[in-house]
Amino acid sequence: MSFPVWENMRSELDVYFQGLKAIRLQDEYLQMVRKRMGILVDVVWKYTLTRPGLEIVPTFADVCIMEPFRALILDSPPETEITKESIDNLMVQLPELSAGWNRSNVAMLLQLVPASASLSDPDPADQVLSPLDLATTFFRCAWCTDPITYPRVLKHSCLMSFHSSVGEDPDDHVPAACHSIGRGTLPWNYGREQVTYDEEAAESAKAIVTACGQDPETISASAMDQLDPRIECLRCVHPQRGRMVMRWRTAVRMFVALHLDSFE
Numbered sequence: 378m379s380f381p382v383w384e385n386m387r388s389e390l391d392v393y394f395q396g397l398k399a400i401r402l403q404d405e406y407l408q409m410v411r412k413r414m415g416i417l418v419d420v421v422w423k424y425t426l427t428r429p430g431l432e433i434v435p436t437f438a439d440v441c442i443m444e445p446f447r448a449l450i451l452d453s454p455p456e457t458e459i460t461k462e463s464i465d466n467l468m469v470q471l472p473e474l475s476a477g478w479n480r481s482n483v484a485m486l487l488q489l490v491p492a493s494a495s496l497s498d499p500d501p502a503d504q505v506l507s508p509l510d511l512a513t514t515f516f517r518c519a520w521c522t523d524p525i526t527y528p529r530v531l532k533h534s535c536l537m538s539f540h541s542s543v544g545e546d547p548d549d550h551v552p553a554a555c556h557s558i559g560r561g562t563l564p565w566n567y568g569r570e571q572v573t574y575d576e577e578a579a580e581s582a583k584a585i586v587t588a589c590g591q592d593p594e595t596i597s598a599s600a601m602d603q604l605d606p607r608i609e610c611l612r613c614v615h616p617q618r619g620r621m622v623m624r625w626r627t628a629v630r631m632f633v634a635l636h637l638d639s640f641e
């Protein structure tokens with residue numbers, strides 16, 4: 378065998394063995410992390426059961442990327458034995474970490490809301506303290522067309538699920554670690570690019586709120602829920618099925634799905 382041929386072959390073999398080594402290391406990492414994530418799932422679930430029903434609690438996937446949990450679960454070397462006690466010892470920090478996580482998600486959502494929808498002069502009597510509470514504030518996820526209100530957006534299932542374009546960075550172990558226990562759960566809005574402000578739903582909601590005699594610039598979604606008006610869609614009267622009457626949130630969804638052309 379001539380020298381150049383051998384050199385060529387050796388570099389191909391090198392690439393091959395390096396590839397094998399990377400696969401083996403990834404397998405070892407996943408085995409290690411699967412065990413740790415399994416403990417974390419139980420511990421976080423027990424924590425969730427102790428929290429008030431309306432609180433938005435991070436899932437195990439959110440917790441595993443919060444320091445100091447991340448250092449213990451994802452980043453500590455395989456020879457470090459992680460037990461339930463080691464994770465339990467960190468749990469005292471979770472209420473505060475969870476509050477910080479909620480604050481940063483809210484700040485991120487507020488940044489998406491256009492200035493025109495922001496409250497220039499919040500009136501405490503209206504109980505609308507944040508643009509997120511307005512009946513006309515809606516978000517959209519990158520994976521479905523449902524108009525989503527706050528705080529539901531923080532629990533929207535598409536934003537916590539695996540999608541092919543999330544986690545394609547081979548150096549990012551988080552998706553594989555979350556996937557290792559087969560729950561299909563990722564940290565909420567992982568990568569931070571899956572939520573936008575839903576302009577179309579906002580326009581629809583404005584029309585609906587106005588039709589109900591309310592002020593779209595001040596009324597909150599919960600105030601609309603309390604008023605609970607029935608909306609009739611005059612464009613959906615059916616010769617056999619009759620008139621189409623619905624609640625306001627359903628009406629927003631219907632307008633976005635069927636009648637956007639009426640705003641053009």
Ligand SMILES: [Zn+2]
Pocket residue numbers: 518519520521522523533534535536
């Ligand atoms: Zn969705």
Ligand SMILES: [Zn+2]
Pocket residue numbers: 610611612613621631635636
């Ligand atoms: Zn209709």
